[in-house]
Amino acid sequence: MTPDTLAAYRRDGFVAGLPVLSSAEAAGLRDQIETLERDHTDGAGGHDLNQFFRVNGHIVLPLLSDLARHPAILDTVEAVLGPNLLAWSVELFIKEPGSPKAVSWHQDITYWGMGETDHEVTAWIALSDVSVQAGCMRFLPGSHKGGIVPHADTFDDDNLLSRGQEIAAVDETQARHGPLKPGEMSLHHGRCFHASGPNMSDDRRIGAALRYVTPEVRQPGMPRDYAMPVRGVDDGQGWIPVAGAGGLFRAADLALYDRILQDQTATLAAGADSDVGLYASQTTGAAL
Ligand SMILES: O=C(O)CCC(=O)C(=O)O
Structure with missing residues (x-):
């Protein structure tokens, strides 16, 4: 992360095209994901694989807890x-292609229950x-400098x-794309307006969003939320530390997954007037 790149992140609320993984590492991770899709679509513990992919996968899938600890990613964060x-x-x-x-x-932080903190970032x-x-x-450059704006829930099947959720009126004329090659990363601030369109290419589009916070961030709506310490020290005041997956679908990790889902759901699904399927306590056999 050069000083210019950091300045661009602070100015715009996002930065793209940062090389963090080799193309072989990226291909290896894709292969692991596709192997899981082939062999474990039904997931485990009552949750299908899609739910683990979309919510807190680092608790039960070693490939995702390992990725969140990758030194090159952490150096940048x-x-x-x-x-x-x-x-x-x-x-x-x-x-999927097509x-x-x-x-x-949307602004990520709208439903995270962390208020409007600046002490978080998504590495994608x-x-x-x-x-x-x-x-x-x-991304809409500079949009992170304002507060959280109103979002409307659409529950659109193609979203x-x-x-x-969507922000009603966005002036897209200033928006900038953040294309990435395999192994590259973008960073975005939780208040930065961002969106993405359909996949018109003939290959799958696969990305991992890693959300990092610092020890001082609080979740006022929860006594304490769960997070995986990955670098430095945690004062243990704001977060219940979790270790990350100890193996694929380990029984103790599956039990923790359920506890986290239950504790987080009230915050993450707050205000929704339909069920938020991704946070369902049991998904196997259910369409997400
Ligand atoms: O992958 C996408 O297109 C959107 C991801 C996103 O909204 C996020 O990581 O916050």
Whole structure:
């Protein structure tokens, strides 16, 4: 992370095209994801694989807890947030070739229950060619400098977000695309307006969103939320520390997964007037 790149992040609320994984590492991770899809679609413990991919996958899938601890990713995140880091959430965003699935304009932090903190960042890692054609993210520069704006829930089937939430009126004329090659990363601030279009390419579009916070961030709506300390020290005041997956679908990790889901749901699904399927306590056999 050069000083210019850091300055661009602070000015715009996002930065794209940061090389963090080799193309062999990115291909290896993609292969692990596709092996899970082939062998474990039904997931475990009453949750299908899609739910683990979309919500807190680092609790039960070693590939995702390992990725959240990757030194090159943490070096970059440390330049933004400082030396003490926790991984709060890990999610995969996959769009099949030709799929209409898209992501509406939103600010991540709207439903996280953390208020408007600046002590968080999302590191989004491309595990395939995430081109403009493949539906890469686009960002509205400087939008992180304002507060959280109203969002409306659409529950649109073609929206990848948990409740299809969207900001009503966004002036897209200033928006910038953030295309990524496999192994490259973008960073975005939780208040930065961002969206992404359908995948019009002939390959899958696969990305991992790693959400980092610092020890001082609080979740006022919960006694304490869960996060995985990944670098530096945690004072243990704001977060219940979790170790990350100890093996694939380990019984103790599955039990923790359920506890976290139950404790987080009230915050993450707050205000929704329909069920937010991604946070359902049992998904096996259910359409997400
Ligand atoms: O993958 C996408 O297109 C959207 C991801 C996103 O909204 C996020 O990581 O916050």
